[in-house]
Amino acid sequence: MTASNSQSAAADSVEAMSSVLRVADLSVTFKSEDGPVYAVSDVNFALNTGETLALLGESGCGKSVTLKSLMRLHPPHKTTLSGQIEITGDDVVAMSQRRLSALRGKRVAMIFQEPMLAFDPVFTIGQQITETVRRHTGCARARARARALEMLEMVRIPSAASRLDAYPHEMSGGMRQRAMIALALSCQPDLLLADEPTTALDATVQIQVLKLLRELQTELGMSMIIVTHDVGVAIEVADRVAVMYAGRIIEEGPVNEVLSTPQHPYTQGLLAATVHPGMDRAARLTAIPGAPPRLTRRLEACAFAPRCYKAGPECRQSIPRPSAVAPAEPGADSSQLRMVSCYRPGLKEDPRAHESNQ
Amino acid sequence: MLSFVFRRLLYVIPIALAVAAVCFSLVHLAPGDPLTAVIPPDAPQEVVAAITRAYGMDRPLVVQFGSWLGRAVQGDLGVSVATGRPVLIDIQRALGNTLLLASAAAVLGFGIGILLGVVAAVHIGGPIDRVATAIAITGVSIPHYWLGLLLVVVFSVYLDWLPSMGAASGGSANWGWNWDSLRYLVLPAVTMSFIPMGIVTRTVRAAVAEILHSEFVMALRAKGMGSARIALHVGKNAAPTIMAVMGLQFGYLLGGSILVETVFSWPGTGYLLNTAIFQRDIPLLQGVILVLAMFFVGLNLLVDLLQSFADPRIRRG
Ligand SMILES: Nc1ncnc2c1ncn2[C@@H]1O[C@H](COP(=O)(O)OP(=O)(O)O)[C@@H](O)[C@H]1O
Ligand code: SF4
Ligand SMILES: [Mg+2]
Numbered sequence A: 001m002t003a004s005n006s007q008s009a010a011a012d013s014v015e016a017m018s019s020v021l022r023v024a025d026l027s028v029t030f031k032s033e034d035g036p037v038y039a040v041s042d043v044n045f046a047l048n049t050g051e052t053l054a055l056l057g058e059s060g061c062g063k064s065v066t067l068k069s070l071m072r073l074h075p076p077h078k079t080t081l082s083g084q085i086e087i088t089g090d091d092v093v094a095m096s097q098r099r100l101s102a103l104r105g106k107r108v109a110m111i112f113q114e115p116m117l118a119f120d121p122v123f124t125i126g127q128q129i130t131e132t133v134r135r136h137t138g139c140a141r142a143r144a145r146a147r148a149l150e151m152l153e154m155v156r157i158p159s160a161a162s163r164l165d166a167y168p169h170e171m172s173g174g175m176r177q178r179a180m181i182a183l184a185l186s187c188q189p190d191l192l193l194a195d196e197p198t199t200a201l202d203a204t205v206q207i208q209v210l211k212l213l214r215e216l217q218t219e220l221g222m223s224m225i226i227v228t229h230d231v232g233v234a235i236e237v238a239d240r241v242a243v244m245y246a247g248r249i250i251e252e253g254p255v256n257e258v259l260s261t262p263q264h265p266y267t268q269g270l271l272a273a274t275v276h277p278g279m280d281r282a283a284r285l286t287a288i289p290g291a292p293p294r295l296t297r298r299l300e301a302c303a304f305a306p307r308c309y310k311a312g313p314e315c316r317q318s319i320p321r322p323s324a325v326a327p328a329e330p331g332a333d334s335s336q337l338r339m340v341s342c343y344r345p346g347l348k349e350d351p352r353a354h355e356s357n358q
Numbered sequence B: 001m002l003s004f005v006f007r008r009l010l011y012v013i014p015i016a017l018a019v020a021a022v023c024f025s026l027v028h029l030a031p032g033d034p035l036t037a038v039i040p041p042d043a044p045q046e047v048v049a050a051i052t053r054a055y056g057m058d059r060p061l062v063v064q065f066g067s068w069l070g071r072a073v074q075g076d077l078g079v080s081v082a083t084g085r086p087v088l089i090d091i092q093r094a095l096g097n098t099l100l101l102a103s104a105a106a107v108l109g110f111g112i113g114i115l116l117g118v119v120a121a122v123h124i125g126g127p128i129d130r131v132a133t134a135i136a137i138t139g140v141s142i143p144h145y146w147l148g149l150l151l152v153v154v155f156s157v158y159l160d161w162l163p164s165m166g167a168a169s170g171g172s173a174n175w176g177w178n179w180d181s182l183r184y185l186v187l188p189a190v191t192m193s194f195i196p197m198g199i200v201t202r203t204v205r206a207a208v209a210e211i212l213h214s215e216f217v218m219a220l221r222a223k224g225m226g227s228a229r230i231a232l233h234v235g236k237n238a239a240p241t242i243m244a245v246m247g248l249q250f251g252y253l254l255g256g257s258i259l260v261e262t263v264f265s266w267p268g269t270g271y272l273l274n275t276a277i278f279q280r281d282i283p284l285l286q287g288v289i290l291v292l293a294m295f296f297v298g299l300n301l302l303v304d305l306l307q308s309f310a311d312p313r314i315r316r317g
Helices: A003-011 A063-069 A097-103 A125-137 A141-154 A173-185 A203-220 A231-237 A255-260 A265-273 A351-357 B002-029 B045-054 B061-073 B087-122 B127-141 B144-158 B179-212 B215-222 B227-255 B258-263 B269-278 B282-310 B312-316
Strands: A019-032 A035-048 A052-056 A079-087 A108-111 A191-195 A223-228 A240-245 A248-254
Touching: A019 A063, A019 A223, A035 A063, A035 A223, A035 A248, A052 A063, A052 A231, A063 A079, A063 A191, A063 A223, A108 A173, A108 B215, A125 A141, A125 A173, A141 A173, A173 A203, A203 A223, A203 A231, A223 A231, A231 A255, A240 A255, A240 A265, A248 A255, A248 A265, A255 A265, B002 B061, B002 B282, B061 B282, B087 B127, B087 B179, B087 B227, B087 B269, B087 B282, B127 B179, B144 B179, B144 B258, B179 B227, B179 B258, B215 B227, B227 B269, B227 B282, B258 B269, B269 B282, B282 B312
Parallel strands: A052 A223, A052 A240, A108 A191, A191 A223
Antiparallel strands: A019 A035, A019 A079, A240 A248
């Protein structure tokens, strides 16, 4: 529909016009039996129409919590959410429950990591897509069922008509995830949130599903946020990447630039520790020493300092603020913006040279 | 689906046969001669032999079982040793009374249990949950007969609101859908509803709480479903577990609590079983046990079929 219009608007570099999502100073704290858990802190990012952002980071760094809070899916009595979330101009944080549930599934849809768990086991795939369509369009049962069939065909599920009446356990993992994508896209959302959509799948199926996602996204002109711990997935589908550590975004920018010239020591460590396309073949995989901090205390220092090879005294005194990294090409627009939160950013030096400097 | 129903029906045949065999042999395994109740201790040898032959007890057990079963299938459960009446007549009357009492107790116990269980699950960990759980534990742990007596003392003796004994003023045959009959039902039904109430509360609470925390409920919210629609999904998922427990509980209620029926002189199967045991009335005992066991088998079948309607995964097995 209007996707191509707004995409060209984005090309005209008018940021406000084409912004689908704006997140400012988002913090999410959970109440737990062992006290508060500071799962997400001061997260900022924005997303333009048609753009794909990857949230990248090790398990437990707050990616899923960030994603779910965009729809306010966390149980309200156990969660403190602060900051701003704006989806196509509407304030999600202040939104009434009624408007929120009208937004969910319609303007913003979500794909989950394990489709076997995300589908209700005792309803058919067709029923589960149909109820979503009827909820948001109010159309008749037969019309909604026709739409469900259309969606199953769109995600290329073979003999789609008979799959409408299948139960989730009667499908393979790959087909289930395709059906989940069909469900999520059935009401033509502006924004698709995908939480590790291929992690539970076999390697070959993973690639097919990623390709399908990217294709549909271009076709429908949607924006997408994909959560992943896999650098390869980020490279495959994302335009931009935001690297998370201990509940904060520590580096952000165009995926090629961030992954080819990582500025933050954590991003560098992550790349050195994982196999990914475009890596230096001669390099050996090296794990980052130590473990991520527990989020039960509010940190007053750089969370990465205990594991960082170039941590200095300032790193242990206060949290580094995000600052712009000079763009690779002069005159680049907002989608080319690069940020890093580190007191000593810069390309990785030879650790031995660094040691001798001190 | 149809083939599942058919297969499930076929399974009932061997189960029913086994149950019948157990009923039959239980009585023969019991100590003492089953005929001592009818034969005077000083009867001459010939008389004993004649009576033994008349009851067919001189034949091999397998033959006895075969002919007993053959007659039972046609509705002939033999003649009571104590009264000389066909056993079936007494069983029918007692079963009718027990069905009435069990149904009333089930409606009360299951209704309150489901309500408390759902409320507790929704507020799990909070004060409402703790109150509901306390009620459930109390329901399960209060002794039946003690509760029955307490209710009689309070509502019959002290307040004189409700009768303490029997099924209706003119005997159970005069039972009807009017207050005069219903008021006899109140105290025993309330007494018997406590255990199923407690057990159903705990079952529903656990099942619903687990489902509410499952990922698909979050996925339902993520696609904009309202609470009514989510309740439908949760209900259909919890149904098989809850139905299994309710089926079992209804089975126990049908068995009739000997203690409760004795406390309230309720002329049901528990009461009848009690009579049969004390009078060593073997045909009556066998008949009551057989009919109750068959009800149990039938109830299980019903639960299985209902479960398979709710959960497609059960149909595969
Ligand atoms: N409901 C919750 N209550 C308490 N802590 C939570 C809750 N959900 C997530 N967390 C914690 O928040 C942190 C981030 O979790 P998550 O966003 O799921 O990580 P990931 O990056 O692997 O997706 C983890 O330490 C996790 O234990
Ligand atoms: S701020 Fe300091 S400790 Fe943190 S990543 Fe940068 S250099 Fe390392
Ligand atoms: Mg996660």
